[in-house]
Amino acid sequence: MGTPRNPFKPTAGARPPLLVGRDEIREDFAESIENGAGAPGLLSIYSGARGIGETVMLGEIEDEAIHHGWIVISETATEGLVRRIYSAIRKHKAELLDGPAGRRITGVKLGPLEVAAELAPTEDIHWRTILTELLQKLDENGTGLLITVDEIHGIDRGELAEIATVVQHMIREELPIGMAFAGLPKAVEDLLNEGVTTFLRRAEKYDLNTAPIQEVANAFRETFGDSGVEAGEEKIQQLAEATGGYPFLIQLVGYYVWSQASKSNYVVTDEALAAGLEKARRRMGTTVVQSAYQSLSDIDRSYILAMAEDNGPSRTSVVAQRLGVSQVYGGQYRLRLLAQGIIKTVAHGYVDFAVPTLREFLREQPAYNAVLHDPLPEN
Ligand SMILES: Nc1ncnc2c1ncn2[C@@H]1O[C@H](COP(=O)(O)OP(=O)(O)OP(=O)(O)O)[C@@H](O)[C@H]1O
Ligand SMILES: [Mg+2]
Known part of the structure; x- marks a missing residue:
């Protein structure tokens, strides 16, 4: 056996060595694929806090689709989304329906350049037509097409409306198409409320959450064991407890503790554990937490800075008081932060941070002290 390699993957979008706490969701999707056209899970939305694993979840269901012989188009919602989906559909359709055999029947022998030239004029045919042909063929073969779109917070509403119209039509025709979206809770909630896409309301909605600690422990036991x-x-x-079940932290903790252990004969000693945890927390602060913080407005930041004064869940009425605003006004900040996956409601009238180590990070911000030193309102 060569030198053992660190199996953990603490990078955005990277597939973890073991997927923790998502068996049920994956099985749901597999079942929908097996049931085929019209199964509820074939139209689904995954949402959750930053670093909770939305991108990885899409990757998992893509695998499941491929495993069942489906074609997958994997996209991110940036400008030109519809064009890219269309061009992928065209490519697959050309491969499946107008393969070399089909062309030879026409008696024309084409070089590679002419093939390209021949495909180009289809541009003016609406992609719905091409998609229908592709799906009919896939249906004959007993498979289908899955389109995934990550980071829907960036989606252009016009593009979404166009995709919705076409996909809805395919579903109505009972063609084997699946569509899955992933994004921050805010994006998902906004999309569902806007009404551009009533069809999205019928989607299966999955709120990705932290994984049960026991499942994290099982994954650590297996992954450490298998990697020597x-x-x-x-x-x-x-x-396992140190991760709080938060997926990104599972990878960071695993990675840094593994790395420390590799320096002490591949044994997790007390020192390796302490040093590894410390590195993982620091890294968490400079990646997920920092980018989450930077994406917030000053006003939203002031709300979480005020929350950071507490050692556990914060009472919303107390936070409003610290900020010197009315409860109604404070409620508006709160809703925005909830939607962005930064905080979560833990009990009626209480909120807590949705991203681990955020509290510690906030306490180190210069702005934290500034808030603290402001005179608090009297009542
Ligand atoms: N179920 C899981 N079990 C273990 N590790 C996971 C799981 N899901 C994701 N991870 C790990 O967590 C990290 C973040 O995953 P991912 O990039 O999918 O999160 P995300 O929610 O899409 O993040 P962002 O909000 O920044 O887009 C990665 O290192 C990934 O390997
Ligand atoms: Mg992501």
């Missing part, structure tokens, strides 16, 4: 690192049961439990 020895970790006692007590250490496994400690590590």
Whole structure:
């Protein structure tokens, strides 16, 4: 056996060595694929806080689709989305229906350049026509097409409306098409409320959450074991708890503790554990947490800075008081932060941070002290 390699993947979008806590969702999707056209899970939306694993979730269902022989078009909602989807559909259709055999029947022998030239004029045919042909062919073969769109917060409403119209039509025709979206809760909520796309309201909605600690422990036990690192049961439990079940932290903790252990004979010692956890937390602060913070308006930042004064969940009425605003006004900040996956409601009237280590990060911000030193309102 060569030198063991670190199996953890603490990078946005990178597939983890073990997918924790998502079995049920994946099975739901597999079942929908098996049931084919019209199954509810074939139109689904995954949403969750930053770093909770939306992108990875899309990758998982793509795998499931491919496993069932489906074609997958994997996209991100940036400008030109419809064009890119259309061109992918055209390419697949050309491969499947107008393959070399089909052309030879016409008696024309084409070189590669002419093939390209021949395909180009289809531009003016609406993509719905091409898509219908592709799906009919896939249907005959007992398969289908899955289109995934990540980061729907960036989606152009016009493009979404166009996709919705076409896909809805395919669903009505009982053709085997699946469509899955992923994005921050805010984007999803906005989309559903806007009414551009009533068809999205019929989608299966999955709120991705933190994974159960016990499942994290199981994943750590298996991953450390398989990669040649020895970790006692007590250490496994400690590590699992330190992640809070938050997927990005599962990878960071795994990665840095594994790396430390590799320097002490591939054993997770007390020192390796402490040093690894410290590195993981620091890294969390400079990646997910920082980018989440930077994406917020000053007003939204002031709300979470005020929350950071508490050691646990914050009472919303107290936060409003600290900010010197009415509860109604404070409620508006709160809704925005909830929608962006930064905070979560934990009990009636209480909120807490949705991203681990955010509290510690906020306490280190210069603005935190500025808020603290402002005189608090009297009542
Ligand atoms: N179910 C899971 N179990 C273990 N690790 C996971 C799981 N889901 C995601 N991860 C890990 O978490 C990290 C973040 O995953 P991903 O990029 O999918 O998150 P995201 O929610 O799309 O993030 P962002 O909001 O920044 O787009 C990656 O390192 C990935 O390997
Ligand atoms: Mg993502």
